[in-house]
Every structure is written in C-alpha cells, then in structure tokens.
Amino acid sequence: MGYSDYMLMEADDHHSRHVAPASDKSVPIDWMPVPPRAELVRVRDYTCDCRETVYELCQAGGVRFIRRIKQGDRAPVVEECPTGRAHDIDNLWAQLLSGVAR
Numbered sequence: 001m002g003y004s005d006y007m008l009m010e011a012d013d014h015h016s017r018h019v020a021p022a023s024d025k026s027v028p029i030d031w032m033p034v035p036p037r038a039e040l041v042r043v044r045d046y047t048c049d050c051r052e053t054v055y056e057l058c059q060a061g062g063v064r065f066i067r068r069i070k071q072g073d074r075a076p077v078v079e080e081c082p083t084g085r086a087h088d089i090d091n092l093w094a095q096l097l098s099g100v101a102r
Contacts (some may be wrong), residue, residue: 016048019055020099027101029092031068031079037061045093057093064089066096
C-alpha cells in the first residue's frame with residue numbers, strides 16, 4: 001500500500017491531503033533542525049496548510065526526507081527527519097499520513 005492510499009481530502013478542492021490522527025502507538029519520528037544544504041530541495045508531496053502543522057516530502061542531493069513546519073502566531077518552526085533512501089522515506093511518509101508515525 002503506497003502513501004496515496006492514505007490520502008485524506010476535504011470535500012472541496014481547496015485543500016490538500018490531511019494527516020490522519022495519531023494512534024496511541026504512533027512511532028516517534030526523530031525531528032531535528034534543518035541542516036545547511038548546497039542542493040536545491042524539491043518538494044514531492046505535502047499536506048494541507050489549513051492545519052497548524054504542515055508536512056512536506058522532500059528530495060535533495062539524491063536523498064529524501066520529511067520536513068515538518070509548525071505554524072503559529074510566531075515565526076514557523078521548521079524541522080526535518082534524517083535523510084534516507086527513497087523507499088524508506090516513502091514508507092515513513094505513508095506511516096505519517098496514516099497516523100502510524102509522528
């Protein structure tokens with residue numbers, strides 16, 4: 001099952017995918033500050049920005065990672081998970097979208 005199978009959309013076309021609620025046994029994701037990069041970052045997928053926390057599936061320099069952006073009244077807090085192979089990060093993205101990982 002790919003991450004598109006976990007797509008949660010609103011009834012109208014004004015929203016993107018939403019992350020499912022976390023389960024009681026959600027696996028924690030190791031979030032860390034964004035490291036400096038010389039490569040351009042390509043956003044391959046993302047969640048709706050109508051929620052306080054937005055997630056982006058990113059690729060740069062041949063590796064993938066997930067970026068978490070916590071929006072609020074102050075400046076956004078941007079963090080990323082460790083980089084990894086496309087297959088591994090795509091699986092983590094699917095777990096995040098389905099509520100299995102946070």
